[in-house]
Amino acid sequence: MSTNNDNKKEFIIAAAIRRFAHYGFSKTTMNEIAEDVKITKANLYYYYPDKTTLVHDVILSVTDDFRKQEQELIKKSKSSVINLLLDLLDLKSAFIERHYMLHMNENMEWIKGAPLQTLMRQIHEKEVIEVAKLFQNGVDNKELAIEDVHKTSEMYVYLMKSIGLVGILCDVFTGIPTQCNVGDVLQKQKDATMLIYNGLKFNTVSN
Numbered sequence: 001m002s003t004n005n006d007n008k009k010e011f012i013i014a015a016a017i018r019r020f021a022h023y024g025f026s027k028t029t030m031n032e033i034a035e036d037v038k039i040t041k042a043n044l045y046y047y048y049p050d051k052t053t054l055v056h057d058v059i060l061s062v063t064d065d066f067r068k069q070e071q072e073l074i075k076k077s078k079s080s081v082i083n084l085l086l087d088l089l090d091l092k093s094a095f096i097e098r099h100y101m102l103h104m105n106e107n108m109e110w111i112k113g114a115p116l117q118t119l120m121r122q123i124h125e126k127e128v129i130e131v132a133k134l135f136q137n138g139v140d141n142k143e144l145a146i147e148d149v150h151k152t153s154e155m156y157v158y159l160m161k162s163i164g165l166v167g168i169l170c171d172v173f174t175g176i177p178t179q180c181n182v183g184d185v186l187q188k189q190k191d192a193t194m195l196i197y198n199g200l201k202f203n204t205v206s207n
Contacts, residue, residue, distance in 0.1 A: 012047055030044055056119055062102060067126070070088060081143050086193060089186060096182060132150055135153050
C-alpha cells in the first residue's frame with residue numbers, strides 16, 4: 001500500500017512540477033492538478049491535504065534532482081576548484097532556466113510558511129556543506145588558503161544567492177518571468193566567484 005501511495009505521489013508531483021513551471025505556485029489550483037492527474041479533487045486531498053504540502057514536496061523533488069546532477073558533475077570532474085565552481089554555476093543556471101517559474105516562486109512571500117521556511121533552510125545548509133567540501137579540497141591541495149572553511153562557504157553561498165535574487169527581483173515583484181536575464185546573473189556570479197577565488201588563492205611566496 002505504501003508503494004502505491006508513493007507512486008501516486010510521484011505522479012502528482014510530476015504533474016504539479018509541469019503546472020507550476022508554467023503558471024507558478026499562486027496561479028495554479030489544486031483542481032487543475034487533479035484534472036491533470038485525472039483524479040478527483042477529494043482524491044488529491046487524500047495525498048496532499050493542502051497546496052503548501054504539495055509545494056513542499058515539489059521543491060524537495062526539484063532540489064533532489066538538481067543535487068543528483070550536481071554530484072554527478074563533481075564525481076566526474078578532474079578540474080581545479082575554480083573550474084569546478086564555474087561548471088557548477090553553469091549547471092545551476094541551466095537548471096534555473098528550465099524551472100524559472102519555480103525559482104521565482106521560491107522568493108514569493110506567500111510560500112514563506114513555517115514548513116517551507118524549514119525546508120529552504122535545510123536546502124541552504126546542504127548547499128553550504130557541498131561548497132565547504134570543495135573549498136576544503138582546495139585547501140588540502142594547496143589551491144586555496146582559507147582559515148575558516150565553513151564561514152567562507154556560507155558567505156559564498158549567500159553572495160551567489162544575493163546576486164541571483166537581485167537579478168530576478170523585478171520578476172518576483174511583477175510575477176512576470178523574463179528568463180533573458182538568467183545569462184546576466186550567471187556572468188555576474190562567475191565574475192564574483194573569480195574575484196573571491198583570486199583573494200583565496202594559495203600564495204606560494206607568502207605561504
